[in-house]
């Protein structure tokens with residue numbers, strides 16, 4: 001077979017510090033955009049010779065074509081073996097699991113997560129390392145460097161590989177194993193949870209609606225919930241992955257999963273509603289008439305994890321990203337275990353998990369997971385909830401209310417301002433950063449600032465230091481506002497404002513969250529001079 005070495009020039013694109021690349025699909029489709037990023041990544045891991053990799057994606061438009069290119073480039077770079085999901089399908093957590101189980105050198109995951117898919121929407125490629133987790137900062141720095149210095153890429157000249165059939169084939173000297181995307185993930189879930197108890201729950205008439213949002217979790221949820229656990233057919237809706245996710249945003253939150261929210265708030269609501277995102281690593285949990293914020297979900301899962309077989313021995317520690325509410329910290333304190341606060345993004349949890357310092361991690365953006373893989377895992381969170389519901393024999397609403405009674409409630413909401421002009425977003429952040437030191441003890445709207453700083457993180461495992469991870473302002477009385485710019489958007493800048501207000505253990509826990517957060521919101525908007533700088537205070541998305 002001929003291996004071609006094709007001259008190329010650096011691509012613009014990868015943001016320094018991100019584990020992957022997210023762009024408009026048509027940008028990826030223009031040779032050699034994808035090729036450059038794949039070659040740069042292979043170069044950054046020390047070349048492909050003899051390596052073993054996992055490849056799969058969330059099924060969005062261009063998924064299969066991109067996988068064919070990656071396979072040919074892997075062969076062109078001397079890779080020894082690639083494990084691919086049948087039809088090119090692998091959820092992010094399932095890919096993480098395959099990397100770990102097969103002890104490969106890492107893997108490519110094709111997804112732009114919760115961003116819409118289609119020829120006019122978004123595509124993405126991420127690289128996960130040998131521990132199954134997103135490329136750590138040291139590697140992302142090398143990847144970025146390689147995208148700026150690349151001069152050529154290598155690709156085998158060959159026909160397309162049949163990804164439809166499970167089994168082994170070869171491309172030149174490279175072995176390709178097409179595997180069932182669900183099988184080993186399902187086996188892992190069966191080891192973690194009490195499937196018998198959950199099966200009895202469903203057999204006893206417990207009802208559920210799982211909205212796969214036409215994304216990758218459909219086949220996983222159908223096999224596990226309706227297959228192994230005996231939930232009635234129709235429990236999983238929108239269960240077939242579509243290239244354009246049915247033209248929706250596969251983002252499991254009350255805005256984009258509105259049909260599910262409406263169902264759960266209505267008279268015919270089942271006992272549990274759940275949804276997952278494009279690549280299957282996020283989750284939304286909603287009980288009958290009771291939406292559970294991701295920050296609360298993390299805390300409640302941590303407080304009850306011992307009810308599931310895998311966590312019966314207790315947790316080593318809990319980690320949350322900085323903008324996530326402090327609810328999980330209160331649980332860690334009660335359990336007498338360590339609580340870690342990391343920058344946004346799953347890659348920061350990897351070292352803590354690898355070192356055995358934490359068992360459960362989570363983010364406010366609907367990501368929760370544990371040491372079973374090195375990614376957040378949507379279906380895992382749903383199964384842990386089911387295991388807890390089966391053991392406690394209470395409703396979601398009851399479990400949440402009792403949690404607040406014991407720990408107090410962390411009212412929480414995130415405001416997203418999308419497609420802000422980059423210079424305006426930078427001006428707002430820079431201006432606020434410059435004023436942080438002088439904010440303490442000053443009053444804004446009805447609140448007094450207790451302290452303000454820019455978050456940075458010293459990794460306790462490898463000593464790496466990450467700066468510029470968000471501006472945080474604490475208020476007297478238990479309120480907090482955090483400002484940060486998104487690293488995953490593909491158009492202009494997305495400004496995120498995270499709002500939080502703790503009720504205390506004797507405060508009211510039944511307020512409307514937006515009402516409870518109004519003082520913090522007003523103070524945050526005033527402090528940042530938002531309306532003058534970006535011309536609005538109304539966000540595009542409130543979650």
Ligand code: VG1
Nearest residue numbers: 113344345346363365486487488489
């Ligand atoms: C967002 C979320 C963050 C999450 C990241 C990737 O990042 O806020 O918590 O880890 O998406 O999630 P940002 O930089 O846009 O705020 V996913 O489901 O793309 O893997």
Ligand code: CO
Nearest residue numbers: 113277279281
């Ligand atoms: Co995702």
